[in-house]
Amino acid sequence: MGDADVQLRAGVSLRLFVAWVALAALLAACGAPVQTAQTERYTITLRLEGAGIGERTATVELADHQGRPVTADQVVIAPVMRDMGMAAPEVVAQPSGPGRYSARAPLFSMPGAWDVDVRVAAGGVEETVTFTLHVE
Numbered sequence: 001m002g003d004a005d006v007q008l009r010a011g012v013s014l015r016l017f018v019a020w021v022a023l024a025a026l027l028a029a030c031g032a033p034v035q036t037a038q039t040e041r042y043t044i045t046l047r048l049e050g051a052g053i054g055e056r057t058a059t060v061e062l063a064d065h066q067g068r069p070v071t072a073d074q075v076v077i078a079p080v081m082r083d084m085g086m087a088a089p090e091v092v093a094q095p096s097g098p099g100r101y102s103a104r105a106p107l108f109s110m111p112g113a114w115d116v117d118v119r120v121a122a123g124g125v126e127e128t129v130t131f132t133l134h135v136e
Contacts, residue, residue: 039127069099
């Protein structure tokens with residue numbers, strides 16, 4: 001194999017590597033938005049299957065401050081576009097594992113800044129946390 005062949009193979013390998021890195025970055029940017037917040041009693045994590053218009057799955061993970069899963073009486077997901085005075089219908093998430101609640105619904109009707117209020121009711125106490133995201 002001559003020097004030209006080695007240089008050609010190295011150039012192709014470098015281009016494939018650069019393309020792979022670019023694809024990985026693109027997939028990470030398009031990945032599911034994940035946000036975590038604390039309330040007085042809980043650590044609440046919201047995971048969305050993408051941040052676009054249309055039907056998608058939202059998963060709420062609920063734990064106490066020691067990281068133990070919490071069983072809630074009800075978990076409600078309420079998307080609100082406060083700047084436009086709009087709200088999508090609230091969705092009651094269903095249990096899908098210890099401390100995990102999921103719902104599939106059309107959460108966002110248009111692009112822009114949305115707040116997703118997550119209300120957790122457990123033991124007669126309700127706490128709400130608001131997650132903010134940009135929908136494209």
